[in-house]
Amino acid sequence: MVVGTGSTQVEGLVPGLKLVHEILTVEEEADLISLIEASQPARSPYDPDNPRSSTSYGWKYDYGTDSFVACDPMPQGFRSVAQKAADLAGVRPEDLAECLLNRYEAGAIIQPHFDKPVWDHVIGISLGAPTTMQFSRQGEASALEVAIALPPRSMYLLAGDARHVWQHSLPPMAATRWSITFRDFSEEGRRRHAQAA
Template structure:
């Protein structure tokens, strides 16, 4: 199943949702001032340090240990973003127990990937500059089905269901600084022991 892209382009996969103008310019710049004070660290995966830098709140995913663990609490200035995530998903704001702020300096993007299976809904909120979100899924003939959409500053998007589970996504490198906040819910792990 597909839903139409906002700009009349080829249809986007089911589970993608987009909300423009979820923040005012004043709210955006106030949050960016907070971001600029964070102790960002380069994102690391399998020994590789990416150009983008991150700071996480709430639950932090430890790639080596492959289990979520308690980290610092989500500060009050970021709580309105959990309400935005609630609006776009229909889930309670409290279910967004992990929040990651990402700084994209000029030249930084994200390569093709799918978020870890432990996560369910992925909400992104964009700051300062537009970016291109690309999606791809391998077709039965071993080619790629591709889609793309522009994500504007002060907007939010959701990856859920089919687009979250069956498609990879990436963000094209840019020549200006951009920030994003990613909010995630965790899948229910009923019957499993250990940390939730």
């Protein structure tokens, strides 16, 4: 099933998922894309054949060493969108420990995954080409799947079951898409971060 017309429809399908359309003007979207490009996003050494490039600000979690890594502070130009993300998640903008920028070229994917338990809320802003986020979970008899349309300038929140029960993935991109992902620390993340600091 593909759902593409706003938050009220998706919340019942995947509990804990919120989707808000048109949170940015076209001009604001273009400015954010320029800022992402200026950050010189780099391919992941753990996924070198996937044409997806990233930059992290604040704190990132390194999958190779299984630990937090301090990054440059988030530039001012992301402040306004960080405030919108914090408002959607019901947290303070200063609690958003990671600001992750992604550029997906045509063909780039995200495999089905749960975000690391060191993070609590996950808030994503979509820019450029539209895509669908595919959610899957094991039901009693068979796997359940729901695909949610992510148009440019929309913002989603993953919390509750959408974070911990349903895996999410992105199919191969048809054209270039950019995204901004904000994450705050979970209890476990706060503990691990205090040890690392």
